[in-house]
Amino acid sequence: MIKRTVLDATRELLRELGLTTVFGNPGTTEVPFLTDWPDDFEYVLGLQEAAVVAMADAYAQATRQAVLVNLHSAGGVGHGLGSLFNAYRNRTPLIVVAGQQNRALLPHDPFLGAMEAPEFPKPYVKWSIEPATAEDVPAALARAYHVATQAPSGPVFVSVPADDWTTTTERPIISRPRIRGFAPDPEAIAELTKALENAERPAIVVGGAVDHDEAVVETVALAERLNAGVWVAPMSYRCSFPEDHELFQGFLDPERGAVSDALAAHDLVVVLGAPAFTYHVDRGRGEAPLPPLFIISDDEQILARAFEGTGIRATPKLGIQALLDAVEPSTREKPTPRQTPPKPSKDKLTAEYVYSTLADLLPDNAIVVEETPSHRGILHEHLPIKPTDTGFLTMASGTLGYGVPGAVGAALARPERKVVGVVGDGSSMYGIQALWTAARQELPGDDPDPGQLRVRGGPHPRRRDRRREAPGHRAGRHRLRDAGVEHGLPRGDDHRAVGPGPRPHRGTGRPAPDTGAHQGRHVRQDAVLTCRQPKNWKRRWRCWRAAGSSSSAGR
Numbered sequence: 265m266i267k268r269t270v271l272d273a274t275r276e277l278l279r280e281l282g283l284t285t286v287f288g289n290p291g292t293t294e295v296p297f298l299t300d301w302p303d304d305f306e307y308v309l310g311l312q313e314a315a316v317v318a319m320a321d322a323y324a325q326a327t328r329q330a331v332l333v334n335l336h337s338a339g340g341v342g343h344g345l346g347s348l349f350n351a352y353r354n355r356t357p358l359i360v361v362a363g364q365q366n367r368a369l370l371p372h373d374p375f376l377g378a379m380e381a382p383e384f385p386k387p388y389v390k391w392s393i394e395p396a397t398a399e400d401v402p403a404a405l406a407r408a409y410h411v412a413t414q415a416p417s418g419p420v421f422v423s424v425p426a427d428d429w430t431t432t433t434e435r436p437i438i439s440r441p442r443i444r445g446f447a448p449d450p451e452a453i454a455e456l457t458k459a460l461e462n463a464e465r466p467a468i469v470v471g472g473a474v475d476h477d478e479a480v481v482e483t484v485a486l487a488e489r490l491n492a493g494v495w496v497a498p499m500s501y502r503c504s505f506p507e508d509h510e511l512f513q514g515f516l517d518p519e520r521g522a523v524s525d526a527l528a529a530h531d532l533v534v535v536l537g538a539p540a541f542t543y544h545v546d547r548g549r550g551e552a553p554l555p556p557l558f559i560i561s562d563d564e565q566i567l568a569r570a571f572e573g574t575g576i577r578a579t580p581k582l583g584i585q586a587l588l589d590a591v592e593p594s595t596r597e598k599p600t601p602r603q604t605p606p607k608p609s610k611d612k613l614t615a616e617y618v619y620s621t622l623a624d625l626l627p628d629n630a631i632v633v634e635e636t637p638s639h640r641g642i643l644h645e646h647l648p649i650k651p652t653d654t655g656f657l658t659m660a661s662g663t664l665g666y667g668v669p670g671a672v673g674a675a676l677a678r679p680e681r682k683v684v685g686v687v688g689d690g691s692s693m694y695g696i697q698a699l700w701t702a703a704r705q706e707l708p709g710d711d712p713d714p715g716q717l718r719v720r721g722g723p724h725p726r727r728r729d730r731r732r733e734a735p736g737h738r739a740g741r742h743r744l745r746d747a748g749v750e751h752g753l754p755r756g757d758d759h760r761a762v763g764p765g766p767r768p769h770r771g772t773g774r775p776a777p778d779t780g781a782h783q784g785r786h787v788r789q790d791a792v793l794t795c796r797q798p799k800n801w802k803r804r805w806r807c808w809r810a811a812g813s814s815s816s817a818g819r
């Protein structure tokens with residue numbers, strides 16, 4: 265009789281929770297988790313953990329669903345911490361599952377052991393645990409899912425010893441639905457409604473949580489009902505109001521005096537899904553006055569740390585809907601439309617000209633993934649984001665390394681939409697490994713010129729033919745293959761694992777270069793990324809591809 269293991273129970277749970285897409289960069293301690301990888305699961309392999317976490321971040325943002333991330337013990341978690349900090353600030357529901365050494369070895373401080381593993385990613389996770397026993401692993405993952413997805417959402421961390429996965433268990437797996445959002449207190453909404461009725465020049469400030477909660481359409485309806493001007497909160501990581509709308513007023517700078525000056529014309533400000541406010545510099549105007557504020561947020565910390573204003577706790581969509589139901593259409597005069605800058609000159613290749621040209625070329629439903637912090641203000645002036653659903657993704661923390669992996673993750677999440685990564689040359693170096701994942705995942709696109717990877721919508725026609733010829737191959741996906749890679753273990757059939765990696769050469773058993781569908785000539789990286797390449801770029805590309813996913817011997 266085949267006994268049910270913790271791994272079997274965990275996969276049952278992950279299926280029920282919809283966590284069948286896993287991003288990772290595994291090592292020895294993750295081999296048991298990868299054994300006999302199911303056909304209905306997908307492992308998105310990356311070459312370095314910071315890029316892996318950033319890809320998962322954008323994927324979760326674009327799908328509005330939790331995503332599982334598989335990292336390697338303490339070293340892998342350490343590599344991914346910068347991107348985990350981004351995910352925390354982005355309110356991204358990532359479930360990070362890190363490998364740990366066997367329980368029997370932990371008292372001896374073993375090689376690849378993680379000391380006090382749950383403490384390592386704090387404070388930039390909502391919750392972390394290393395289960396007390398192997399049989400507690402599925403329950404810990406279920407709790408992690410509900411903590412990660414419950415508003416305000418964010419990353420969580422579970423450390424699992426390698427031998428836990430093969431332990432037998434008879435405990436039942438109980439999957440519960442995702443915990444829904446919550447509505448505001450009716451008395452608080454009544455107070456805000458009265459204040460809006462008495463206001464002559466109200467304004468709305470929107471933050472990333474509005475689009476995160478899929479509430480942009482409701483926000484537009486509220487602004488039009490109130491005839492209120494709409495500002496974007498400082499350092500917002502998503503677009504929560506169409507920037508070509510007549511009521512759009514612009515972007516607040518992350519400095520107290522600048523916020524005060526921008527909002528001075530208003531006699532009431534309603535902040536939706538954003539802190540009030542995020543500041544980056546101090547120019548000595550810390551006491552600059554602000555209009556009366558109401559802040560609607562699902563984050564108790566945002567409400568608690570606001571220096572002024574009335575806080576109303578609710579998830580953005582339900583809070584905005586409650587306000588829409590309460591206010592009457594206003595007859596007040598609309599604010600003066602925002603003045604847009606003229607078209608930049610074509611005489612020089614400036615950032616203004618690049619963004620303006622890109623704005624002319626983008627389709628209406630494009631997703632822009634941005635990491636050009638030095639040119640953010642120019643982007644705001646010349647590249648208006650118009651979609652009301654996930655039109656713009658960036659990082660809320662300021663930690664570099666999001667742009668290139670973010671474009672790949674967004675493209676995997678939303679293959680029906682054009683995804684354009686706007687990434688600075690310096691920023692790209694923090695996550696350039698994600699291009700390898702773009703190639704491995706076979707993201708459809710045109711044949712790129714040397715050194716250039718372009719966006720193209722829809723599958724490449726030759727790729728569609730190849731998919732039909734490859735039995736069991738799912739379009740746009742890449743399943744794990746029997747790699748025959750030892751992951752640092754001694755040679756021998758007993759130690760070979762079913763896991764991510766290149767297919768072995770039939771004669772030597774060593775990892776061989778990918779061929780056919782895995783060659784880099786049909787790469788789609790959903791960004792326009794022009795890179796200088798040496799003349800022998802083809803040879804170097806093949807050598808890099810030949811290296812496959814093999815990692816250092818220490819893994």
